[in-house]
Amino acid sequence: MKEMNENYEESKSLVIEGRNAVLEALRSGKPMDKLYVLDGCQDGPIRTIVREAKKHDVILQFVTKERLNQLSETGKHQGVIAHAAAYEYAQVEDMLELAKSRGEDPFIFLLDNIEDPHNLGAIIRTANLAGAHGVIIPKRRAVGLTATVARTSAGALNYTPVARVTNLKKTVEDLKKQGLWFVCADMDGTVMYDLDLKGPIGLVIGNEGEGVSRLMKENCDFVAGIPMKGDIDSLNASVAAGVLAYEIVRQRLG
Structure with missing residues (x-):
């Protein structure tokens, strides 16, 4: 399969x-x-x-x-x-410049090995609607910008920069030097409503099956948990991205 x-x-x-x-x-x-x-x-x-x-x-x-x-x-x-690639990739610097041109604190999605093109497309769509300045994906063990991703993004790929990097951990380290701090989604994290998610921020979303890798989690400043009241213990990756992204939006609107 x-x-x-x-x-x-x-x-x-x-x-x-x-x-x-x-x-x-x-x-x-x-x-x-x-x-x-x-x-x-x-x-x-x-x-x-x-x-x-x-x-x-x-x-x-x-x-x-x-x-x-x-x-x-x-x-x-x-x-x-x-x-x-079906679409051209951007540079991480393009995202920082976009934030600067809008007079906003940078807000960037980092995706830790998302493999499903429908999830990637949906996350790019959410990133655009949440006002994020870009999406960063790794070069290996992850889906790229296929036509399916473009179609699922419902046009958002035309407006939201997507960068593809060789080393996601190094990218996080470089962005920290630019003033960003990072939050990742994990079921064992602090309830997201109890975290201060304002300011220059990178939102890390993990792989569909394994979640955020240990290495990426260790490099995040905060681990955010999404409250769950049902009988299963996890959300689809793109849904988790949307829930956390809009908590960041809510706090940024302040």
């Missing part, structure tokens, strides 16, 4: 096939979600593509010819297929 979902999402990204097409896309700086290369192929053009991909920190996956044939839309992949 996981492979089927992966194939479906990949089909919703921009597929680039063939050595020349992939190499030119890489050299032009087009953002890539993933690059598939024929395992064991060592000829000159492939080595050039791999070298260029590493230079741009593109995720590389070496696969069999059968897998490439399965992924190919043209049947002429020449041993290499790239999946480019």
